[in-house]
Amino acid sequence: MSASATPTFPPHLLDFQDWSRPQIESLLETARMMQEVLARPVKKVPALMGFTVATVFFEPSTRTRISFELAARRMSADVVSFSGAMSSTAKGETYRDTLRTLEQMGIDAYIIRADAAGVCHQAYRWLGKPILNAGDGWRAHPTQALLDAFTLLERLGSLEGKKIAIVGDILHSRVARSNAELLPLLGATVVACGPATLLPAHLPGAHLTTDLREALQDADAVMVLRLQKERMDKGLLPSLPEYIAAYQVTRARLAWARPQAPLLHPGPMNRDVEMEGILAEAPQSLVERQVANGQAVRMAVLYHLLVGRKRSEG
Amino acid sequence: MERKITFKSKLLNEDEVRRALTRIAHEVIEKNKGSEGLCFVGIHTRGISLARRLVDLIERFEGRRVPMGILDITLYRDDLTEIGLQPKVRETRIPFDLSGKAVVLVDDVLYTGRTARAALDALIDLGRPSRIYLAVLIDRGHRELPIRADFVGKNLPTARSEVVKVKTQEDDGEDAVELWEVEST
Numbered sequence: 227m228s229a230s231a232t233p234t235f236p237p238h239l240l241d242f243q244d245w246s247r248p249q250i251e252s253l254l255e256t257a258r259m260m261q262e263v264l265a266r267p268v269k270k271v272p273a274l275m276g277f278t279v280a281t282v283f284f285e286p287s288t289r290t291r292i293s294f295e296l297a298a299r300r301m302s303a304d305v306v307s308f309s310g311a312m313s314s315t316a317k318g319e320t321y322r323d324t325l326r327t328l329e330q331m332g333i334d335a336y337i338i339r340a341d342a343a344g345v346c347h348q349a350y351r352w353l354g355k356p357i358l359n360a361g362d363g364w365r366a367h368p369t370q371a372l373l374d375a376f377t378l379l380e381r382l383g384s385l386e387g388k389k390i391a392i393v394g395d396i397l398h399s400r401v402a403r404s405n406a407e408l409l410p411l412l413g414a415t416v417v418a419c420g421p422a423t424l425l426p427a428h429l430p431g432a433h434l435t436t437d438l439r440e441a442l443q444d445a446d447a448v449m450v451l452r453l454q455k456e457r458m459d460k461g462l463l464p465s466l467p468e469y470i471a472a473y474q475v476t477r478a479r480l481a482w483a484r485p486q487a488p489l490l491h492p493g494p495m496n497r498d499v500e501m502e503g504i505l506a507e508a509p510q511s512l513v514e515r516q517v518a519n520g521q522a523v524r525m526a527v528l529y530h531l532l533v534g535r536k537r538s539e540g
Numbered sequence: 541m542e543r544k545i546t547f548k549s550k551l552l553n554e555d556e557v558r559r560a561l562t563r564i565a566h567e568v569i570e571k572n573k574g575s576e577g578l579c580f581v582g583i584h585t586r587g588i589s590l591a592r593r594l595v596d597l598i599e600r601f602e603g604r605r606v607p608m609g610i611l612d613i614t615l616y617r618d619d620l621t622e623i624g625l626q627p628k629v630r631e632t633r634i635p636f637d638l639s640g641k642a643v644v645l646v647d648d649v650l651y652t653g654r655t656a657r658a659a660l661d662a663l664i665d666l667g668r669p670s671r672i673y674l675a676v677l678i679d680r681g682h683r684e685l686p687i688r689a690d691f692v693g694k695n696l697p698t699a700r701s702e703v704v705k706v707k708t709q710e711d712d713g714e715d716a717v718e719l720w721e722v723e724s725t
Binding site for chain 1: 612614615616620621624627628630631661662667
């Protein structure tokens with residue numbers, strides 16, 4: 227069989243620090259091929275037969291977990307799921323004990339979500355197996371950024387020189403952090419916008435502003451983040467109406483961006499809070515496309531993390 | 541260990557490739573009793589170019605263009621757990637319904653039979669053809685699976701240490717079949 231080899235990939239997807247542009251582009255190209263598999267009547271290929279993948283979710287999430295599990299199953303991997311919201315006090319040791327237990331069952335790759343940053347890095351140090359970060363604290367959510375980039379590329383063709391605005395609660399958002407890391411790697415400029423209390427002091431890869439008009443002006447695409455209502459309780463926002471008045475992305479404000487600029491939202495959405503509800507169904511909304519593309523991107527990540535690696539002997 | 545390959549000889553030139561493909565096209569029509577219900581699926585990379593040639597030839601002979609698709613078998617390979625190997629996933633595009641069709645699967649070289657096995661699995665996942673034929677430009681022997689071709693451009697006894705390179709105008713700028721020798725240094 228002919229083997230035109232792809233660039234070698236890092237043994238984990240923790241964030242994008244170890245990933246180069248050619249690796250990312252190659253992975254997104256694989257994701258495009260996976261879309262074809264998902265368009266078939268029988269959506270299953272034998273590529274990962276014999277591999278066992280564990281989803282380990284220390285923080286509850288249904289949609290991301292389902293997307294990962296389906297992606298693994300469509301590639302014929304066996305999937306086991308561990309979910310448990312741990313108390314924040316018992317962390318370090320509990321994570322380790324859980325993972326060590328799973329390790330004894332012959333897991334080939336771990337898809338981990340945790341409420342604390344760095345758990346995935348630790349897991350790689352402990353286990354030395356492919357680790358896929360499904361979201362760790364506020365730090366990173368790399369597959370979300372990959373599916374956002376993939377969805378943007380589908381619509382815009384290229385991200386070179388494109389301005390992408392991210393609006394909302396930037397401070398607590400691992401989606402914003404991962405996108406600020408990934409999109410510039412593909413040639414885009416990222417502007418992150420929110421009220422001062424919801425902006426970090428510094429966000430590598432992005433220009434920060436509290437001025438919504440500045441962020442949206444001539445933007446090639448707009449990504450809106452969920453406003454978690456519990457932020458109000460912590461005194462980070464004076465009131466919801468005040469946030470809406472200054473930062474809600476509305477049809478009128480979207481006119482500042484380029485015509486037909488695509489609109490993204492990682493979900494779950496608070497309609498009429500961070501975004502005028504009706505926009506979710508507008509022609510430029512890619513919200514549903516993001517969800518569909520999520521599976522293809524996760525299949526591609528699993529392919530690159532597992533194929534060609536030694537199987538676990540547990 | 542480095543793999544060095546050196547040119548040995550030209551097995552088929554442009555005219556010989558054309559004649560072989562012309563004969564295969566005629567044999568396909570004869571076997572299928574015309575072009576009704578016929579379609580072609582080319583396997584990456586040279587198989588696609590060869591399938592396109594066969595479709596062109598059949599159009600010339602029969603006055604109708606039969607549908608054609610392209611197939612990548614990467615996700616069906618049986619060696620994906622081999623350490624260090626990570627083949628690139630390429631495009632599969634079958635823009636018509638395979639069900640009830642007579643499919644001619646086209647590849648450049650038939651060797652171990654593993655690519656053909658993977659292609660059969662992939663095709664069967666994509667639909668339910670009434671039958672599947674295998675057409676290859678070169679059959680070089682050394683089968684590892686019980687697979688044979690229905691249409692063969694040229695049977696060519698080879699040694700395992702040799703490499704058969706099929707070149708096409710579309711992929712390589714010329715039509716030819718060459719024999720190369722692998723030396724492990």
